[in-house]
Amino acid sequence: MANTISPLFGHNGAPLSESADTARATLAGMLAVRQFEEAVDSLFARGLMHGTMHLSIGQEASAIGACAALEQTDFITSTHRGHGHCIGKGADLTRMMAELLAKQTGYCRGRGGSMHIADASTGNLGANGIVAGGIPIAAGAALAQKMKGTDRVVMCFFGDGATNEGAFHEAVNLAAIWDLPVIFVCENNKYGMSFSTEKSMKVEHIADRAAAYGIPGITVEGNDADAVYAACNDAVLRARAGHGPTLVENITYRWKGHSKSDKNLYRTKEEIEDWKHKDPIVKFENRVIELGVLTREECDAIAADIREKIRASISEATTAPDSDPAELLASVYRAIEGGN
Amino acid sequence: MANTISPLFGHNGAPLSESADTARATLAGMLAVRQFEEAVDSLFARGLMHGTMHLSIGQEASAIGACAALEQTDFITSTHRGHGHCIGKGADLTRMMAELLAKQTGYCRGRGGSMHIADASTGNLGANGIVAGGIPIAAGAALAQKMKGTDRVVMCFFGDGATNEGAFHEAVNLAAIWDLPVIFVCENNKYGMSFSTEKSMKVEHIADRAAAYGIPGITVEGNDADAVYAACNDAVLRARAGHGPTLVENITYRWKGHSKSDKNLYRTKEEIEDWKHKDPIVKFENRVIELGVLTREECDAIAADIREKIRASISEATTAPDSDPAELLASVYRAIEGGN
Amino acid sequence: MTDRIITYSEAIREAIGQAMEADPNVFMLGEDIGIYGGAFGVSGDLYHRFGADRIRDTPISELGIVGAAVGAALVGMKPIVEIQFSDFTAQAMDQIVNQAAKIHFMLGGELSVPMVLRAPIGSGTGAAAQHSQSLEAWFAHVPGLKVVMPATAQDAKGLLLAAIDDPNPVLVLEHKLLYKTSGPVTEAAVRTPIGKSHVARTGKDLVIVATGVMVSRSLEAAAALSEKGIEATVIDVRTLSPLDMEPIEEAVRATGRILLVQEAPKHVGFMAEVSARLAEGKSLYSLEAPIKRLCGMDIPIPYAPQLEKAVVPQIPNIIQAVEDLIREP
Amino acid sequence: MTDRIITYSEAIREAIGQAMEADPNVFMLGEDIGIYGGAFGVSGDLYHRFGADRIRDTPISELGIVGAAVGAALVGMKPIVEIQFSDFTAQAMDQIVNQAAKIHFMLGGELSVPMVLRAPIGSGTGAAAQHSQSLEAWFAHVPGLKVVMPATAQDAKGLLLAAIDDPNPVLVLEHKLLYKTSGPVTEAAVRTPIGKSHVARTGKDLVIVATGVMVSRSLEAAAALSEKGIEATVIDVRTLSPLDMEPIEEAVRATGRILLVQEAPKHVGFMAEVSARLAEGKSLYSLEAPIKRLCGMDIPIPYAPQLEKAVVPQIPNIIQAVEDLIREP
Numbered sequence A, B: 001m002a003n004t005i006s007p008l009f010g011h012n013g014a015p016l017s018e019s020a021d022t023a024r025a026t027l028a029g030m031l032a033v034r035q036f037e038e039a040v041d042s043l044f045a046r047g048l049m050h051g052t053m054h055l056s057i058g059q060e061a062s063a064i065g066a067c068a069a070l071e072q073t074d075f076i077t078s079t080h081r082g083h084g085h086c087i088g089k090g091a092d093l094t095r096m097m098a099e100l101l102a103k104q105t106g107y108c109r110g111r112g113g114s115m116h117i118a119d120a121s122t123g124n125l126g127a128n129g130i131v132a133g134g135i136p137i138a139a140g141a142a143l144a145q146k147m148k149g150t151d152r153v154v155m156c157f158f159g160d161g162a163t164n165e166g167a168f169h170e171a172v173n174l175a176a177i178w179d180l181p182v183i184f185v186c187e188n189n190k191y192g193m194s195f196s197t198e199k200s201m202k203v204e205h206i207a208d209r210a211a212a213y214g215i216p217g218i219t220v221e222g223n224d225a226d227a228v229y230a231a232c233n234d235a236v237l238r239a240r241a242g243h244g245p246t247l248v249e250n251i252t253y254r255w256k257g258h259s260k261s262d263k264n265l266y267r268t269k270e271e272i273e274d275w276k277h278k279d280p281i282v283k284f285e286n287r288v289i290e291l292g293v294l295t296r297e298e299c300d301a302i303a304a305d306i307r308e309k310i311r312a313s314i315s316e317a318t319t320a321p322d323s324d325p326a327e328l329l330a331s332v333y334r335a336i337e338g339g340n
Numbered sequence C, D: 001m002t003d004r005i006i007t008y009s010e011a012i013r014e015a016i017g018q019a020m021e022a023d024p025n026v027f028m029l030g031e032d033i034g035i036y037g038g039a040f041g042v043s044g045d046l047y048h049r050f051g052a053d054r055i056r057d058t059p060i061s062e063l064g065i066v067g068a069a070v071g072a073a074l075v076g077m078k079p080i081v082e083i084q085f086s087d088f089t090a091q092a093m094d095q096i097v098n099q100a101a102k103i104h105f106m107l108g109g110e111l112s113v114p115m116v117l118r119a120p121i122g123s124g125t126g127a128a129a130q131h132s133q134s135l136e137a138w139f140a141h142v143p144g145l146k147v148v149m150p151a152t153a154q155d156a157k158g159l160l161l162a163a164i165d166d167p168n169p170v171l172v173l174e175h176k177l178l179y180k181t182s183g184p185v186t187e188a189a190v191r192t193p194i195g196k197s198h199v200a201r202t203g204k205d206l207v208i209v210a211t212g213v214m215v216s217r218s219l220e221a222a223a224a225l226s227e228k229g230i231e232a233t234v235i236d237v238r239t240l241s242p243l244d245m246e247p248i249e250e251a252v253r254a255t256g257r258i259l260l261v262q263e264a265p266k267h268v269g270f271m272a273e274v275s276a277r278l279a280e281g282k283s284l285y286s287l288e289a290p291i292k293r294l295c296g297m298d299i300p301i302p303y304a305p306q307l308e309k310a311v312v313p314q315i316p317n318i319i320q321a322v323e324d325l326i327r328e329p
């Protein structure tokens, strides 16, 4: 049985914090990302997981708020820091965990790991180990929608650092000139690895870069799930109506190091602490409680439920078979139907 | 003896049409480009030249007006459509012609041809067969000037089409964040091969793209040598003063096809005719005569002088030895002094 | 349907036209492929037949274009990308190698990238070092890509049709000098199988293995050698990855002598692989002379016509190499 | 000055430090090489010693960075570019191949590009297909580039110093698994000559030729084989372009058997060239067994540790291959 949070689909544009159902789903989504990654962090620390890992803890409102603007049939492309996007689009937590644990039951059968989770069934065209690698791919998937005449859109996630890659430039321009149904969601967490946006660009906002392509650009408080949802929902509506792409910049922050080898020398403890006070989950929880949409107890119950799901994902994944070397050679190419 | 026009160096910022010396040099430069290319066109048509050829006829004010803002010791990087830039920076017409004729005495010893003319002695770091290929190189040459503490600048030429390459984006951003002494001169002749700027981008002006990098961008009437010079001179002063790059967009037009295989199906005869009426040479000539800076006779004398130089370039180049296959293998790597 | 003599370019265009008629998901993407008809005139009138939507002109953005094709392919389209000169694959290597080639495997097998990338290779047009490379070895070295090099008009059509059918990314490397050459081509949409080497000529004295434009040069050389009493088998590799060694090994067993001919620089080029495969198998013992490679010199392609000719194998060089090989102890 | 035991990373850092002290034109350019100290910690404290100007952090723009290095080199600087993973050379191929490699030749010989490009290669860190490739064959195939692969800490220093001296673009491909390995390294700025293969061990029964991390694996295998009475010569190719075949051919003449070991996928990989060179020369006649290649499988590198190990040669595979080779008729 699938072990997923149930993402919001087809929501009407009202703030996520306004109704119990949407508040519940949003909170569950953000908590799932947080707890999934905390679990992964600890498995890694205990030597039970290998490779490297990029955690999005602190950025949950961006992934969950953005995905809430999508329909089930829409697509996403994601990044090396992509667990949130997968979960936001409805991925099975056990299959994600199994992938990270290099199991045959993982999304990539243990061949891809954290940086390559894809899930055709939820429209997730893949995380990507290449910075900006998913941006042209998103443009292409959107071109296909336009050519086929569907009303599906593609949401393309990437970081601030990715906007310095040529791939960003070429792909956003293609999407602009062809009015493609794609939403470029930049998660500006202030650093590309160690290099701050203050140093890597001379403009203040990533959204300013939209001007070079003649498309709208908007800067959003990325730790506010309502704000992210509102901006992305507008962009999705634009895209679905055939009016082309939007560049949405979610200002956020990653609490953890870039990856496992990061000593955080390029930023101060104070900066990290400051941002921890802007915790997107706490912010959203407080709001819904204040608004009387959910009670503290209800919120705690959601958290407990997610904890159960994450625990289940670990125990199920751990006992799954390791990925199988025997099938490798036959897996490089897709077989031709009927033979060649 | 060198067969060059004498480019203007160290000019004081006044309009080129204002004094007899600068007017003469400007006119000579533009005529040299025009006549060089007309000669090349005819040699090609008569089967005396091989390969392919990209002519800048109609765009002469851009190359000559821009180079007039440079000092002898400054650098340029150029493009596949680069004869004007070479000449503007002071290249020897005979060595250029020899290169196109695949001679040992050519700038590249016949190894490069039209698309690869470089001239270390005049600071020409090379034309380039790769669209946008020279843009990162220009940024790097400018970085070197900054690191060495010279006051030399680099002028980087490229077309409108080149601004859709990732190389443009990455390099302009590097120059912007490091305040490099480089002037990005986009020769917007409305087409990248057959694809018009109206189709290839959603912004009206290439200069609008400067906004993505936090640098000034300016759109200039590119067939007016005075206007080009004024904008480039400002940009050079900024760069030399350590205030970083500028994006200068010269609006111009190529009269000839993109290259030898172009059937001009993507544009109308009327459009071409319209632009021929905006001939940058005629415009400049009329202005200086009107201003009383030069007489018609003086202008004609300049043209006749250039004709002589071009004729000389052809006859000298034609009799030069063909490029030498024997030296090829030893030419791939620069030898290490004292051996390795 | 019957055979006609048409050019290599026409054969490619015909293949694209037939594939586009048969499958609405097939479309073309590239620089100046629309009203201009393609830098080498290959797409020609397809724009007028299929419209700007499916014969899609793009800005000068190779990385973006190839990436867009990858994305479109992932969701069920069948894009054919034209790269104006194969040299500009350098711009798009990330999408070709790190994305297209690896996605099917790396993402666990559910997704795949049925994309075709066409690119003209080779020297001989006076376009100098940045417009004349033969980079097939790069792509053949990348698991997940298939690489074909049609040497005839028929195969230009047949391999392209097979590439379009293939659910994997396939690079079709077309030699510029072949575009205007002609040959008989079936009207029907007949596929040339990917992954099969082709024996283009049979002779008892030695085997010449060649790719791209070197196939016709080798055949011409073989004809000239025949008049001197030397009979060569000529094998057109056609698919560089996956490579079919079977007919090559058979020919070596039959003749004992082998000449490998490619235009690309010799060092770490494709023919090194053919040589290495022979040297590590039983065929080694059938050799009566060392394996000989005749390749491009390890030099960027120069502009001057005499230099350009001097750095890659020409027919007289092939004849000479064969005569040397036959004389080996 | 004397030898000390330091790591491969430290040796690289020491080379850069010494070169930067000796020549103000030498500087570094790359992502996170400054205060972060480099993705693999190689630049370490150089930022504190030389400052942000000369240990220059860049945005994530590989094409722009390499191009900037080309431009700086053209006007007299000596840039050392660090590419975080060699896989990202894909982003910069145009500047590496179409510009840096060709400029000296194509522009007539006056200009040159004294640039060094350092990039970590190889698998073994669980980073999967886009962060684990060994792409040396691509670069070795490009005339105008030099390609070295240091296998020891001493050579990591010596080859890098030689690369910095060299007036041509040199790629230094460093294996990730070697960074933390140690060995004796001279304190003085001693160069390892580019263009010389190195005999790392001598034995009478066969020769193993290897690159990168396969050199130490081959040496370990040779030690184990020695206990079984099999004595192997081990040759570290060190420079892939230009390639020095001399000691390899000599060893083949002496032993009659050869095993070629590389991590990269086999098909059209570097070792194919070594094999082809042997098969086209007189050494062919010294062979008592077919030339054997032991290479990475033709598969993208997978994430799972057991899969990752399974697709590239490990010490037991080398031992097995040698035993098979010795048993050949």
Ligand SMILES: Cc1ncc(C[n+]2csc(CCOP(=O)(O)OP(=O)(O)O)c2C)c(N)n1
Residues within 6 Å of the ligand: A080, A081, A129, A130, A131, A132, A158, A159, A160, A161, A162, A163, A187, A189, A191, A192, A193, A258, D031, D060, D062, D084, D088, D091
């Ligand atoms: C083309 C490429 N260059 C460099 C890297 C190494 N790298 C991985 S993530 C990263 C930083 C990315 O920054 P950003 O886009 O802001 O995303 P974030 O990590 O902050 O989420 C870098 C440099 C890479 N994976 N791909």
Ligand SMILES: Cc1ncc(C[n+]2csc(CCOP(=O)(O)OP(=O)(O)O)c2C)c(N)n1
Residues within 6 Å of the ligand: B080, B081, B129, B130, B131, B132, B158, B159, B160, B161, B162, B163, B187, B189, B191, B192, B193, B258, C031, C060, C062, C084, C088, C091
């Ligand atoms: C990377 C690359 N892509 C494509 C080409 C083929 N090509 C040569 S010039 C050209 C058009 C360039 O347009 P633009 O930059 O506007 O310069 P213009 O020719 O108009 O001067 C094209 C597509 C190339 N040389 N390099």
Ligand SMILES: [Mg+2]
Residues within 6 Å of the ligand: A159, A160, A161, A187, A188, A189, A190, A191, A192, A193
């Ligand atoms: Mg970031």
Ligand SMILES: [Mg+2]
Residues within 6 Å of the ligand: B159, B160, B161, B187, B188, B189, B190, B191, B192, B193
């Ligand atoms: Mg143009």
